[in-house]
Amino acid sequence: MDFTPQQAILELGDAFYDPVAAAPFPQTILRFRNDRAAAEVGLDGMSDAEWIAHFGRFEPLRDSLATPLALRYHGHQFRVYNPEIGDGRGFLFAQMRDRGGRLMDLGTKGSGQTPHSRFGDGRLTLKGGVREILATEMLEALGVETSRSFSLIETGEALHRGDEPSPTRSSVLVRLSHGHIRIGTFQRLAHLQDRDALRQLTAYVLRHYHGEEYGEDGPARLLAHVTRRTARMAARYMAAGFVHGVLNSDNINVTGESFDYGPWRFAPFWDPGFTAAYFDHAGLYAFGRQPEAIYWDAMQLAISLRPIAEEEPLIEAMDLFPEAYRREVTDALLWRLGVLPRGTEADRVLTATLEKALAETLTPLDEFFFDAFGGELPTQYGEAFDDLRGQLEHYRPRKGRDHDHWSGAPCSMLIDEVEAIWASIADSDDWGPLHAKVAAIRRMAQALA
Secondary structure, three states: OOOOEEOHHHHOOHHHEEEOOOOOOOOOEEEEEOHHHHHOOOOOOOOHHHHHHHHOOOOOOOOOOOOOEEEOOOEEEOOEEEOOOOOOOOOEEEEEEOOOOOEEEEEEEOOOOOOOOOOOOOOEEHHHHHHHHHHHHHHHHOOOOEOEEEEEEEEEEEEOOOOOOOOEEEEEEEEEEOOOOEHHHHHHHHHOOOHHHHHHHHHHHHHHHHOOOOOOOHHHHHHHHHHHHHHHHHHHHHHHOEEOOOOOHHHOEOOOOEOOOOOOEEOOOOOOOOOOOOOOOOOOOOHHHHHHHHHHHHHHHHHHHHHHOOHHHHHHHHOHHHHHHHHHHHHHHHHHHOEOOOOHHHHHHHHHHHHHHHHHHOOOHHHHHHHHOOOOOOOOOOHHHHHHHHHHOOOOEOOOOOOHHHHOOOOOOOHHHHHHHHHHHHHHOOOHHHHHHHHHHHHHHHHHO
């Protein structure tokens, strides 16, 4: 496909972003390039030297943005409103269309300081970049709509961090995502009481991400889209056994695409209290509380839209979330079980039975879904799974187990393996385990797709 550059963000004007420049890194060592994602936006034909020039030195892509832009936003962080955030170590580098015609962004993490950096150095540890590759590859394979880790380049700086051994190696990450407009982007404009800008941003999102024009009911329609899409994201997190860790309102994309991975983890068991962030002492963003947290964030969008919309249509849009979540989590769990739906009532009974059995037995999630794919439970799953086994007898598999993935072992992404992959890089600069893991995840994705 040919590269199709865009500059849509410029429609919003200077009040929404700050022009910035990338840091002049001492080194630019290419560690990961996602040619599969690059092919979807017409950028896979680059040489490594060209790749580094654009995604390590940030030379502009043809006819896209001439200057990187640090986006302005606010947000609730662990339910505390913070008006002093924004793109503090990243920027929007380029926009383009993908092969499906969607508007896409290339954004960065670790590209240097911006006006929103406050006291931060604007950098990203190499370990943080490696962890984001692993998170996005695994989530994509498990059916979560996520940003894609597009490029990782080691930058040759020694960083000091309080939560990992220092000094540690540095990197700059480029993400491919379906937009970078956050709930916090709307919160900032509501905080500033800028109704005209709220209307402008609402019109931008409706036009570019939904193909709709603004109209009198534009804010309510936007909220309905966000409500449904974030309900889907919450449901897909649960089926994947994923814990994002920091579901602040500035980390929720209005397209419903998951992004921005820090202290994430995959839960080993169906444990509602399992947390990812060591600093989440109250378990606000624990595994089982993620739907509630995402609903709360969507409510902050509703509150932000109130200055330009009547209350009742916004309430109606928010009321879509519970039913949308129930529908989506049922669909997601059936997808992971590898069976076809039978009907709303039967499917919900099945998934409730599944959740109950998994929670009561603390059965390893990845092992269970590997063994049960297609709907036939092996005999090793005993009495606690009898009800589930009986219900599954009435379900048909959605595809067979003829892919070579099923002849091996389950593909997991638990913390011990993540740490082992990083240790190979940190101790001996061995990138083999990372690339092998990405290949294994992509084989699983083929088997599940």
